[in-house]
Amino acid sequence: MEIAVQTVINVVLLGVVYILMGIGFAFILNLLGIFNLAHGAIFMSAAYGCYLLVVKLGLPGFAAFPVTVLAAAAFGILVERFLFRPMKADFNRTMMVCIALSTVLVTTFNRFLGTRALAIPPFLAGTTGLGPYRVQTDRILAFCIGIVLLVGIILFVDRSRWGAQMQAVTQNREGAALQGIRFSRVAMLAVSVGFGLAAIGGVFMGTLYNLTPFIGDVTLIKVLMLVILAGLGSFNGIFYVGGLLGLLYGALPVVLPGAVVDALASILVLALLLIRPRGFFGHE
Amino acid sequence: MSDMTEIDTTDIRLVPESAVGQEVAQTKSRRWPGLSVLGGLVLVLALLPLGISGSYYMHVLILTFFYVVIASSWRVVSISGQFNIAIGAFMGIGAYAAAIPSVWLHWSPWVTIPLGAVAATIVGALLAYPFARLRTIYYAMGTLFLGYVVINLITAGGKTTGMSTGLGGVEPLFSDRTYYYYLAFGLMLVSLACMYRLEFSRIGVRMKAIAQSHQVAASVGIGERRNRILAVAFGSFFAGLMGAVYCHYQGVASPNSYGLGATLWIIMYVLVGGINSFWGPAVGVGMLLVIPEFFFRDLKGNLPYVTAAILLIIAFTMPEGIVGLLKAITDRVSRRFRRGEVSGDAP
Structure with missing residues (x-):
């Protein structure tokens, strides 16, 4: 029964990480038309950044976490202003820029920290009794933070002014401009929020699982899977499909080997792509 | 992309016969310099x-x-x-x-x-x-x-x-x-x-x-x-x-x-060289593979920084890749020459 509790926590955590990553990726793709291949590298860098803050500088986890996220968001503003905007949404050129960015980040962490697996020390040590079961306190904390973040991001996208502006630009750029929404500001906001969300996902993964310079690529593929399934231009879809993927990758490995789960998910995505290229929730 | x-119907070259004929006629006049460079390169590489x-x-x-x-x-x-x-x-x-x-x-x-x-x-x-x-x-x-x-x-x-x-x-x-x-x-x-x-x-x-x-x-x-x-x-x-x-x-x-990494680098070769020209991929491979391996080998682990820098420079300064830039330069030079020969021919 203990495994069931663990599984529920895992499902929610994975789902939250996928949703955060997917929302960020979708913001950048929908608003700027940039296929951000550096998203996985940002995710990885944030996890390593948090690791360095905690282990090398001795900061407590609760301070290092927001610092990492804010740093990533600030980095996003710089990247949008100095790397993405001069490319004028040209697909080929933005791709080159993204690959250059991701190469620099991966190489840097590879060189200075090596390729061996690291882990961010848990924010809270020890285990807690949950009824008759023992669960790591850290995971319960992450679970709670994850739920709060999820509610927060839903409120941000659906209820806040900025979220509404982003959705408006996604739906119709000219129409949004006619309503007085400045594209450059919304684009900057989107990249900054996207990178910040990727950083949150990275810290989550870094505390709960191992950390290598290559986790970025694996996560990028998952995010892509999520965005394909949800459909371009759909924000609500990402929540549903993110939850589905979390369920798939959090719960199924308990009963099936990992390779089979991967194959199942891949076939699901390929089949959907061929039957309904716009995804479950996509629209034109 | x-x-x-x-759908921009004004700019579509869709008259196969005449358009291709024109293109061939245009390239024929300045074919010899290109061909001799190519021949020389093949000879050097063969020896x-x-x-x-x-x-x-x-x-x-x-x-x-x-x-x-x-x-x-x-x-x-x-x-x-x-x-x-x-x-x-x-x-x-x-x-x-x-x-x-x-x-x-x-x-x-x-x-x-x-x-x-x-x-x-x-x-x-x-x-x-x-x-x-x-x-x-x-x-x-x-x-x-x-x-x-x-x-x-x-x-x-x-x-x-x-x-x-x-x-x-x-x-x-x-x-x-x-x-x-x-x-x-x-x-x-x-x-x-x-x-x-x-x-x-x-x-x-x-x-x-x-x-x-x-x-x-x-x-x-x-x-x-x-x-x-x-x-x-x-x-x-x-x-x-x-x-x-x-x-x-x-x-x-x-x-x-x-895998994905290898594929993306293959695409980078093409984009750096110029996706719109036939010789783009060859030039791109020369730029991203040969130059770093020949001249920056001592950097070893730092080598990816060089390739990333090349990518950024190309992305910022040459939207059409290296061959695109060369083509623009030769076009401008040849237009200037032609203006000297036939007055009023320049567009």
Whole structure:
């Protein structure tokens, strides 16, 4: 029964990480038309950044976490202003820029920290009794933070002014401009929020699982899977499909080997792509 | 890529006969300088092994020849408007189709290499069929995912494919590296000639028409699906061929050489050189592979910084790649010359 509790926590955590990553990726793709291949590298860098803050500088986890996220968001503003905007949404050129960015980040962490697996020390040590079961306190904390973040991001996208502006630009750029929404500001906001969300996902993964310079690529593929399934231009879809993927990758490995789960998910995505290229929730 | 979605009927070169004729007539007048440079380059590369035989530089040049063909084959797929992020997987199919019979059945390399090329073509065409429904960014995302799935399936093959460490012990073709040099060089020349023929043939013009607007192309009777599948099959033949030769050269077929990272770098070669010109991929490979390996080898682990810097410089200063920039310069120079000869001819 203990495994069931663990599984529920895992499902929610994975789902939250996928949703955060997917929302960020979708913001950048929908608003700027940039296929951000550096998203996985940002995710990885944030996890390593948090690791360095905690282990090398001795900061407590609760301070290092927001610092990492804010740093990533600030980095996003710089990247949008100095790397993405001069490319004028040209697909080929933005791709080159993204690959250059991701190469620099991966190489840097590879060189200075090596390729061996690291882990961010848990924010809270020890285990807690949950009824008759023992669960790591850290995971319960992450679970709670994850739920709060999820509610927060839903409120941000659906209820806040900025979220509404982003959705408006996604739906119709000219129409949004006619309503007085400045594209450059919304684009900057989107990249900054996207990178910040990727950083949150990275810290989550870094505390709960191992950390290598290559986790970025694996996560990028998952995010892509999520965005394909949800459909371009759909924000609500990402929540549903993110939850589905979390369920798939959090719960199924308990009963099936990992390779089979991967194959199942891949076939699901390929089949959907061929039957309904716009995804479950996509629209034109 | 982004302007592929728009239908701009004013700018479409869709009058195959006359337009192609004009293009040929235009290029003929300034063909000799280009041809002599090309001939000189071929001559130098053909004689080079006399000087550097057996050295590390030779290995780099052999790799260069392989990647020139693979990058060019990606460009052939792209002229039909398909941003295919699965070319590494097609290369991998060719490599494994050659490596598996070579290792387990001890077939001769002269059988397994054509087998690899044919297998890649067939699989490529079959996989291209359903994907011909997708366009622009959907196609890019779908093929990226396809490449991932293909590599996963290959590694899931257990002992037969050597899992994620790769399949070692592939029989070598020759014992001397010089022979590989000439084999790769010859294959490169033949492949480039084939691709050149295709691009400037009627089929190539049709593919370019589809890239500009599939609706207008369909309205003048160009079958979109057929031509796009043809482009992928043609491209994956050369990718598979080179993948097969490459794994015989290295003695190992490892999934890392065919994954997403490898594919993205192949695309980077093309984009750096210039996606809109035939010689773009070759120039791009020279820029991103040969220059770092020849001149910045001492940096070792820092080498990726050099390539990243090159990428950024090209992205910021040359939107059409290196060849695009050269073309713009020669156009301007020749226009100035012509203005001197015939007054009032300049547009």
